[in-house]
Amino acid sequence: MLRFLAHTVVFTLLCIFAGLPRYDLKAQGNSVITYTPEQGVCNYNTSGMIRDHIGRIWVSSGGGVSRYDGREWKCFGIQDGLISIVIYNLKEDKFGNIWLVYSGKRFITRIVNDKVFNYYFDKIIQDLYLNDDGTLSLLSWQDGVYATAKFNYEQPESTPWKKLPKDYTARSVHCSNNFICSPPPGSRLPWKLCRNGEFISIPPLQPLKSPENRVFYLDYQRDIKIFFKWLYWGEVEPFIMDGNKKLSLKPHFFTSPYGPTTKINADYVTFSFDDRYKHLYLIWKIGVNDYLLQEYVTSSFKPLNTIRFQSKYKPNFVTKDAAGNFWIGTERAVQKILCYQYSIPLGTTGLLNSVWTIQQSSDSNLWLGSFGEGLTIFDGYKFRRPPGNFNDLSKAQLANSTIRMHDGTMLFNVHSSKFLTTGVLAVKDKKWKWLMDKKLGIYFDRDRHGRLMVGTFSDGLYIFRDDKKLTSDNLYKVIDKKKGLKLDVVLAAVQDRYGRYWMGRASQGIAVYDPGKDTVINWLIRDKKKDIGAISIAEDRRGNLWFGGLTGLYFLKNRPDIEAIQEMRKECIKVGEEIFEKNELNEINEIELVDDSTLLVGYPKGYFLIDLNKFYTNPQICPLRGAFKMKNENYTLGSIEQNSFLRSKDGNYWLVTVDGIVSHNPFKYKPTNPPGDVFIDSMKVGNRLFTSFEDKIKLANEQRTLSLYFSVPVDSLLYHNLSFQYRLNNDDWSPLQRESQILFQNLNSGDYNLQIRAVKDGNYSPVKNISFAILPPLWLRWQVWLVSFIIFTLLGLYLYSRQRTIYRQKLSLAQKETEFELMNREKDTLRVSAIVNQLNPHFINNALQWLQVKMEDDVESISVIGRLAENINTVFRNSRKNISFHGLANELQLASNYLYIQATRFGPGLKYRMPELSRDDFIMQVDVPIMIIQIHVENAVEHGIRNTDTGDGEVSVTVREDGEYIVIAIEDNGVGREKAALLGSKGTQNGTTMLRELEKIYNKNNRLKISQTYYDGIFTEETGEKYGTRVVIRIPKAYSYKI
Secondary structure, eight states, X not given: OHHHHHHHHHHHTOOOOOOOOOOOOOSOEEEXXXXXXXXXXXXXXXXXXXXXXXXXXXXXXXXXXXXXXXXXXXXXXXXXXXXXXXXXXXXXXXXXXXXXXXXXXXXXXXXXXXXXXXXXXXXXXXXXXXXXXXXXXXXXXXXXXXXXXXXXXXXXXXXXXXXXXXXXXXXXXXXXXXXXXXXXXXXXXXXXXXXXXXXXXXXXXXXXXXXXXXXXXXXXXXXXXXXXXXXXXXXXXXXXXXXXXEEEOOOOEEEETTEEEEEOOXXXXXXXXXXXXXXXXXXXXXXXXXXXXXXXXXXXXXXXXXXXXXXXXXXXXXXXOTTXXXXXXXXXXXXXXXXXXXXXXXXXXXXXXXXXXXXXXXXXXXXXXXXXXXEEEEOSSOEEOOOGGGXXXXXXXEEEEEEEOTTSOEEEEEEEOSSOSSEEEEEETTEEEEESTTOXXXXXXXXXXXXXXXXXSSSOXXXXXXXXXOXXXXXXXXXXXXXXXXXXXXXXXXXXXXXXXXXXXXXXXEEEEEXXXXXXXXXXXXXXXXXXXXXXXXXXXXXXXXXXXXTEEEEEOOOSOGGGOSXXXXXXXXXXXXXXXXXXXXXXXXXXXXXXXEEEEEETTEEEEEEHHHHHHOTTSOOEEEEEEGGGTSOXXXXXXXXXXXEOTTSOEEEXXXXXXXXXXXXXXXXXXXXXXXXXXXXXXXXXXXXXXXXXXXXXTTOOOEEEEEEOOOOTTOOSOEEEEEEETTOOOOOOBSOSEEEEOXXXXXXXXXXXXXXXXXXXXXXXXXXXXXXXXXXXXXXXXXXXXXXXXXXXXXXXXXXHHHHHHHHHHHHHHHHHHHHHXXXXXXXXXXXXXXXXXXXXXXXXXXXXXXXXXOGGXXXXXXXXXXXXXXXXXXXXXXXXXXXXXXXXXXHHHHHHHHHHHXXXXXXXXXXXXXXXXXXXXXXXXXXXXXXXXXHIIIIIGGGSSSSOEEEEEEEEEETTEEEEEEEEOSSXXXXXXXXXXXXXXXXXXXXXXXXXXXXXXXXXXXXXXXXXXXXXXXXXXXXXXXXXXXXXXXXXXXX
């Protein structure tokens, strides 16, 4: 027994109480995930907490009951059948029923399979407890008398009650199955133990007899018993009794593998007792928002775990899930404490900003290097600055990567400091010195022979023979530009099984040095823009390589003839994309082989562990042991820094992040389980609900929108990492989704095979198949087509004879219509000929009248004879051939000649501008109706400009292309069409009328039409009076003038 007591003393770290200092530390501790009503919890203030036989967490509160299954929280309240939402306690019996008891109420509630049942009694139900066989018993109180009874499952109203004499006091402890009942003071009545629906007489428990103290008893299972004593000043003292020996459970020391034992002052906060697993949890407060959680096995009171965590909420209850994580019910939230992960975020007292590197010294302290604030030391409990002359490094910029040499010296890369710009800093026995002055190291590691490798900023890779000195005379090899290295910076390096040295830089590429050939092969991004770079490189136990960089994670099956690789990206397999969200793995900052079958990968959202044994069974997928990120509710910090990994002496993995540092304990972490089989719960189509899927479901054609609901068995580990994928008819798998339902809308008719699988961190469940069919519309079914064929065949035979008669009648009518159409075409042809004959002499009418006058006494008229002759020749040539169109070049020449004649006739007051186009231009070859420009030019002169006060003005003609059209614009600054009409200067309108008739005749035979649009008053006088005219003619480039 004394050996047991000594063993207990060692594990609980107890000592004589003394006044001790309290560290008001911030933030550090095992990672805490907090759940509030925003995350689905029913209410803030918890009143009880258990883990059920499946592994789910149940939390009672003043606002109902919450249940967590690893995917989501579900709340039970009044709407689900609870009579009240103010719950006092909850238990689970051996049948899987969850029982609720209410404070001062005459009823209890049972929840099973999400259904709620209420039971009423004539007594106030004080509490619930479980019998030795796992069934339920009740404790009641009525008029000062306690009673207990085994719950009658078959007839609850017939539950047999056993009463205590009046004035007995039941000393109940929340979460316990024991109620010790003491008799009235001075009475010789026996003490009673409430168990299995009975009151059993027991010997008095000595600690409970102290009248000056309030002492409660927890467990009566063994000779070793635990008590809780409320002291006068409000402190609670938990202690155990082994016979007559009393041993306090209060901790007085904090022990860490990273430094010496630290004295603490712990105040009791709460405890919980696990009925199912017989574990006791104690929580102590050791600082502001700083707590210590102790876990004991009550069979021996051997301590299992001591967990430090931070919370701004007061803990009330504790339980533990199958993964070993602790769940805390507080006054304001439910919190999960990760047993395997320790986080020290920025803002923690003593932690420097911008920590970039971490190393462990010979005395087990952790040394952290900051980019700009030098070094600090962590002893597992608090941070402190190194002593002595380390103040000279208080502003030093320490970069990524560090290493401990064989003699315990720690090497750090320093970008700048108070004394030197760059260099390698050596730290040992709390002293430091410079090595490799002004050689900026950027990476440390060892090759396969244990030789130190130093990647530098601009001088390549240095490899030293041993650790004795880092000088040029101790160099084994320098791989630099002289060897053909084209990387400016070596950020990562590894020696492979063939003796070659691989090097990488994220923004430049990858290089390998072959000692046998004494040369470097480079794969640069600038040469192959789609090639890859590397921030981190690792070789696994099979000799294959892993690269992490700015484009993701890559696997290379290593081989001797590496020089045959032309493009590294094509040779590598990109890993992990199929099990992460799109673009989630675009950047990899850390790769580390942590054991023979596990690869740790750090990236901006956290880190994950690749199961290499499973990977090599199918390299196309990437099964993980776990993925740690905020979305999975198992990580609280930010992006992992590059090359920042440390395996401490106790086997934990330490990683530096942009938000602090994090530790992963591989011995406490339980790898994720593969997901269970997918179960189809239901399929909803409109108002129809399907729950059986043995036979193929057939849906009507109008039922083309459906919702499918499915689930998988609860994983007792409660990892929040379950996703789903689906596909139809062997199409590509859908992206990962967290929702356990699928909505299909507007599916086409046909047969469908839907496949669904669950995914947990790259581990897949068996595929679940469900078949359904959407029937085609009535008019597409073969039966309808057969009946229709018969009907239409009979109808066709009848119509055939009718059709012959109708055909003969239509043939006769068509012949007549053809004759009529020919007559119309002949009529149009004659009309076009008549119009052409009228248009041809139209343009020379005014010129000839003027010449008749001028020829008698003015030789000036002779200058226009050439122009007039040219136009006459063009017009009468068309007239003889009965042509109503010609090229745009000819039409522009007609208009130009006309304007020249008129300018000569009316003097310099008439100006004109024509387009400067070559006759070789394509646009000049387009055919246009004859006189279509000349007539509008003539109207502009005769009715627009000639009616101005001075008779002066300007006419302009422009031509441009607009898609399938040419656009001709004729503008003048005359009085305008409206004012000319008021002045009686409209002319005969024969020219424009004949153009419209030609337009109408030709347009009906063309898809694209000729159009003429008039715009009046295009200019404005200072007086506001409008003047001027624009005519816009649009003529298709491909236009037929056939009738």
